Amino acid sequence: xxxxxxxxxxxxxxxxxxxxxxxxxxxxxxxxxxxxxxxxxxxxxxxxxxxxxxxxxxxxxxxxxxxxxxxxxxxxxxxxxxxxxxxxxxxxxxxxxxxxxxxxxxxxxxxxxxxxxxxxxxxxxxxxxxxxxxxxxxxxxxxxxxxxxxxxxxxxxxxxxxxxxxxxxxxxxxxxxxxxxxxxxxxxxxxxxxxxxxxxxxxxxxxxxxxxxxxxxxxxxxxxxxxxxxxxxxxxxxxxxxxxxxxxxxxxxxxxxxxxxxxxxxxxxxxxxxxxxxxxxxxxxxxxxxxxxxxxxxxxxxxxxxxxxxxxxxxxxxxxxxxxxxxxxxxxxxxxxxxxxxxxxxxxxxxxxxxxxxxxxxxxxxxxxxxxxxxxxxxxxxxxxxxxxxxxxxxxxxxxxxxxxxxxxxxxxxxxxxxxxxxxxxxxxxxxxxxxxxxxxxxxxxxxxxxxxxxxxxxxxxxxxxxxxxxxxxxxxxxxxxxxxxxxxxxxxxxxxxxxxxxxxxxxxxxxxxxxxxxxxxxxxxxxxxxxxxxxxxxxxxxxxxxxxxxxxxxxxxxxxxxxxxxxxxxxxxxxxxxxxxxxxxxxxxxxxxxxxxxxxxxxxxxxxxxxxxxxxxxxxxxxxxxxxxxxxxxxxxxxxxxxxxxxxxxxxxxxxxxxxxxxxxxxxxxxxxxxxxxxxxxxxxxxxxxxxxxxxxxxxxxxxxxxxxxxxxxxxxxxxxxxxxxxxxxxxxxxxxxxxxxxxxxxxxxxxxxxxxxxxxxxxxxxxxxxxxxxxxxxxxxxxxxxxxxxxxxxxxxxxxxxxxxxxxxxxxxxxxxxxxxxxxxxxxxxxxxxxxxxxxxxxxxxxxxxxxxxxxxxxxxxxxxxxxxxxxxxxxxxxxxxxxxxxxxxxxxxxxxxxxxxxxxxxxxxxxxxxxxxxxxxxxxxxxxxxxxxxxxxxxxxxxxxxxx
DNA sequence: GAGTTTGAAACT
DNA sequence: CAGTTTCAAACTC
Numbered sequence: 022x023x024x025x026x027x028x029x030x031x032x033x034x035x036x037x038x039x040x041x042x043x044x045x046x047x048x049x050x051x052x053x054x055x056x057x058x059x060x061x062x063x064x065x066x067x068x069x070x071x072x073x074x075x076x077x078x079x080x081x082x083x084x085x086x087x088x089x090x091x092x093x094x095x096x097x098x099x100x101x102x103x104x105x106x107x108x109x110x111x112x113x114x115x116x117x118x119x120x121x122x123x124x125x126x127x128x129x130x131x132x133x134x135x136x137x138x139x140x141x142x143x144x145x146x147x148x149x150x151x152x153x154x155x156x157x158x159x160x161x162x163x164x165x166x167x168x169x170x171x172x173x174x175x176x177x178x179x180x181x182x183x184x185x186x187x188x189x190x191x192x193x194x195x196x197x198x199x200x201x202x203x204x205x206x207x208x209x210x211x212x213x214x215x216x217x218x219x220x221x222x223x224x225x226x227x228x229x230x231x232x233x234x235x236x237x238x239x240x241x242x243x244x245x246x247x248x249x250x251x252x253x254x255x256x257x258x259x260x261x262x263x264x265x266x267x268x269x270x271x272x273x274x275x276x277x278x279x280x281x282x283x284x285x286x287x288x289x290x291x292x293x294x295x296x297x298x299x300x301x302x303x304x305x306x307x308x309x310x311x312x313x314x315x316x317x318x319x320x321x322x323x324x325x326x327x328x329x330x331x332x333x334x335x336x337x338x339x340x341x342x343x344x345x346x347x348x349x350x351x352x353x354x355x356x357x358x359x360x361x362x363x364x365x366x367x368x369x370x371x372x373x374x375x376x377x378x379x380x381x382x383x384x385x386x387x388x389x390x391x392x393x394x395x396x397x398x399x400x401x402x403x404x405x406x407x408x409x410x411x412x413x414x415x416x417x418x419x420x421x422x423x424x425x426x427x428x429x430x431x432x433x434x435x436x437x438x439x440x441x442x443x444x445x446x447x448x449x450x451x452x453x454x455x456x457x458x459x460x461x462x463x464x465x466x467x468x469x470x471x472x473x474x475x476x477x478x479x480x481x482x483x484x485x486x487x488x489x490x491x492x493x494x495x496x497x498x499x500x501x502x503x504x505x506x507x508x509x510x511x512x513x514x515x516x517x518x519x520x521x522x523x524x525x526x527x528x529x530x531x532x533x534x535x536x537x538x539x540x541x542x543x544x545x546x547x548x549x550x551x552x553x554x555x556x557x558x559x560x561x562x563x564x565x566x567x568x569x570x571x572x573x574x575x576x577x578x579x580x581x582x583x584x585x586x587x588x589x590x591x592x593x594x595x596x597x598x599x600x601x602x603x604x605x606x607x608x609x610x611x612x613x614x615x616x617x618x619x620x621x622x623x624x625x626x627x628x629x630x631x632x633x634x635x636x637x638x639x640x641x642x643x644x645x646x647x648x649x650x651x652x653x654x655x656x657x658x659x660x661x662x663x664x665x666x667x668x669x670x671x672x673x674x675x676x677x678x679x680x681x682x683x684x685x686x687x688x689x690x691x692x693x694x695x696x697x698x699x700x701x702x703x704x705x706x707x708x709x710x711x712x713x714x715x716x717x718x719x720x721x722x723x724x725x726x727x728x729x730x731x732x733x734x735x736x737x738x739x740x741x742x743x744x745x746x747x748x749x750x751x752x753x754x755x756x757x758x759x760x761x762x763x764x765x766x767x768x769x770x771x772x773x774x775x776x777x778x779x780x781x782x783x784x785x786x787x788x789x790x791x792x793x794x795x796x797x798x799x800x801x802x803x804x805x806x807x808x809x810x811x812x813x814x815x816x817x818x819x820x821x822x823x824x825x826x827x828x829x830x831x832x833x834x835x836x837x838x839x840x841x842x843x844x845x846x847x848x849x850x851x852x853x854x855x856x857x858x859x860x861x862x863x864x865x866x867x868x869x870x871x872x873x874x875x876x877x878x879x880x881x882x883x884x885x886x887x888x889x890x891x892x893x894x895x896x897x898x899x900x901x902x903x904x905x906x907x908x909x910x911x912x913x914x915x916x917x918x919x920x921x922x923x924x925x926x927x928x929x930x931x932x933x934x935x936x937x938x939x940x941x942x943x944x945x946x947x948x949x950x951x952x953x954x955x956x957x958x959x960x961x962x963x964x965x966x967x968x969x970x971x972x
Numbered sequence: 973g974a975g976t977t978t979g980a981a982a983c984t
Numbered sequence: 985c986a987g988t989t990t991c992a993a994a995c996t997c
Contacts, residue, residue, distance in 0.1 A: 840979090
């Protein structure tokens with residue numbers, strides 16, 4: 022659907038004369054007039070027949086018909102499917118126009134206009150001419166059912182069209198159309214409200230009632246949806262001409278009087294003007310593959326017969342073929358056979374076909390020029406028949422398109438036999454003369470002169486074709502949303518943009534801030550942000566395994582917290598876990614814990630790389646629970662090869678050694694497997710730095726699960742590491758464990774002091790003493806976990822998170838350094854390679870994105886060591902304020918406007934959406950850069966000012 | 973490797 | 985919530 026929408030938008034954009042669309046709802050107001058005259062717009066439901074759903078998929082499909090019909094939108098004509106090659110009309114929407122009597126309401130004329138989305142047999146039943154239904158089989162009379170609610174539409178001409186709102190229940194209309202398939206049913210909006218969208222520009226020369234009906238979906242078999250418009254009164258002036266042109270055959274008497282339709286605008290914004298035209302007949306230059314029938318020698322050179330018996334004239338792009346059909350019954354027996362209805366004209370334009378029962382309804386445009394423009398029509402087109410040259414003006418992308426409708430009077434119903442065509446057809450051709458500008462007409466089918474104009478489909482596909490005033494934003498990746506118009510975009514987005522933009526502008530940091538930090542200014546380097554933005558996608562995709570080692574990243578494991586929306590998914594075990602990679606082994610342990618309800622706990626035993634650590638992730642119910650890893654100062658500790666402490670076998674180790682033989686064997690197997698896997702998973706680390714960074718696979722201490730409500734899924738953020746970097750580190754080579762070995766002596770490894778415990782891991786190969794962090798002491802361990810959680814529910818949550826995949830990583834709590842200047846690994850922020858933020862309570866912080874060490878030194882010189890503390894606090898405050906100072910609403914708005922302007926610009930240039938998105942993002946980046954630069958400059962000047970007085 | 977420094981966790 | 989203590993990692997020598 023989205024694609025469809027895009028198309029839709031683009032189409033509308035193309036219109037030089039954007040006319041507001043009218044929906045049927047607009048017309049629904051009951052009018053007094055309903056009484057006698059009514060017009061029915063009946064749509065044969067073709068969609069279901071051909072599997073309407075599929076239609077949507079088909080780009081070639083007429084956007085008008087398919088998608089909009091779902092919306093119950095009635096499209097009267099579209100020029101896009103000229104080529105509709107098929108003899109077979111896949112899909113049709115028929116519009117019946119019933120003209121009420123002339124000024125003195127004479128006989129009502131019913132004209133069926135079919136819009137054929139697809140070549141699909143047109144159900145004969147749909148055909149109606151005049152008050153009488155042409156469709157032979159269907160119960161003609163029923164079609165004309167008048168609906169109670171009639172809406173009067175006054176045309177430009179001052180003529181009135183009545184639109185009758187069909188009752189939802191009217192679906193019975195199907196009965197109207199004889200065969201179920203052919204049945205006409207009323208348009209019924211899903212809500213039960215009948216809704217048809219007509220452009221306001223639709224003008225009907227004559228007054229009459231328009232009744233829209235959509236065949237009930239139930240009649241899935243119904244090949245096409247017919248829309249009948251009844252009750253159009255022929256214009257007084259027009260009548261004369263029309264009358265002449267009118268084909269006698271079709272009308273059951275009533276048709277005789279011509280109706281003038283001046284402008285019809287389709288819901289998609291295309292405007293079809295039907296003006297009375299001179300007598301000239303335009304025939305299709307060329308026929309498509311379909312059997313062509315030249316009407317009784319009349320205008321149309323070539324005529325295609327739809328299986329239904331409808332004759333479709335292939336025309337070069339831009340041509341609309343109108344033909345009248347003789348009432349002959351479907352020889353072929355195609356469903357459309359009914360289409361044989363006499364006097365029906367099939368207007369095909371741009372792949373869309375309109376079946377008009379009464380030619381006269383279409384009035385020739387008086388504008389000679391229009392006709393003249395029809396040059397492209399083949400010679401045969403000359404309007405032989407005086408009866409009628411109808412011109413339809415279709416303002417399109419390029420401007421007004423003219424369609425000439427040639428009535429072939431000659432071809433009477435009887436004429437049908439003439440051609441091979443099963444049905445005799447009187448062909449009227451409508452030539453659409455499009456301005457040089459790309460018209461919507463493009464023939465979808467190759468049959469017609471494809472060369473001529475870009476196919477409609479193409480045009481749709483390529484929004485670029487038409488210059489659009491609208492901003493069409495596609496939600497690719499959710500960043501950009503399709504918007505109907507600039508106004509909408511501005512109005513809707515501007516506000517949101519401000520808020521939203523403020524975030525990006527103010528730095529992703531804010532968003533990244535775990536909790537209350539949103540407003541806080543971010544100190545992170547923009548480069549980081551950018552890098553992450555770029556990398557986020559990939560990183561996120563790779564998720565858990567990714568290694569976070571940005572070039573800058575040292576060892577810390579970074580975690581991205583999934584936002585609420587993803588909770589569920591998040592709750593789902595990490596895919597890695599789900600799949601239970603080689604290094605994951607399921608371990609079942611009897612839960613001795615008093616609290617745990619479940620007698621047994623299932624752990625996924627994960628043997629990590631170095632086998633230095635083993636993680637047990639609770640996996641009760643077979644689903645490993647995602648766990649969070651607490652980021653601790655020491656946790657960065659993926660120790661480099663030259664680990665300070667050689668892996669000593671701790672008591673823990675011994676315990677593991679004494680694990681059941683079975684497990685042990687598993688363990689060994691896993692180790693081997695783990696190695697292999699680790700290679701894959703190994704995070705790229707700084708090449709220079711021996712330290713390996715591993716995104717920590719979030720594991721939750723076994724006990725945590727019980728206590729902690731559904732935890733957000735934390736995924737390891739993998740900063741985009743260059744492949745090279747990734748390759749550089751071979752975990753196996755050094756056999757370096759990326760995990761640190763704790764060395765706890767007093768905490769029994771049951772406090773957060775212990776890295777292992779804090780990470781939810783069991784100690785293994787640690788040098789700890791009196792370790793209780795293992796399965797042997799599960800009770801104690803759980804108790805400890807509960808204790809920790811009691812103190813701090815977030816105790817096991819990662820300290821460093823990126824709220825969104827693209828956001829900057831942030832320390833949730835911030836550091837509290839006093840003497841290290843946040844430039845040593847004592848500082849968790851520094852350790853994680855993220856700048857301190859205002860959340861931090863550090864003193865003398867020098868871990869700021871905007872202040873590289875060098876700069877700091879210089880500043881130190883200026884201010885003196887003592888001033889540092891103050892400076893630090895000051896900086897923090899200033900940083901905080903900076904966001905407020907520099908990211909004012911005006912600035913944000915300006916930024917947003919710049920982005921919007923880009924959109925508009927590119928929109929006009931028909932730039933691909935992807936490119937547009939990129940451009941917009943670039944614009945945002947530029948804006949941010951400027952803002953930052955400005956802020957920096959200001960900041961520096963302020964610093965200088967301060968220093969001067971002191972000196 | 974011992975000792976010191978440091979800051980988070982734990983505790984009051 | 986602030987201050988103090990405990991603890992273990994980080995760091996220095």
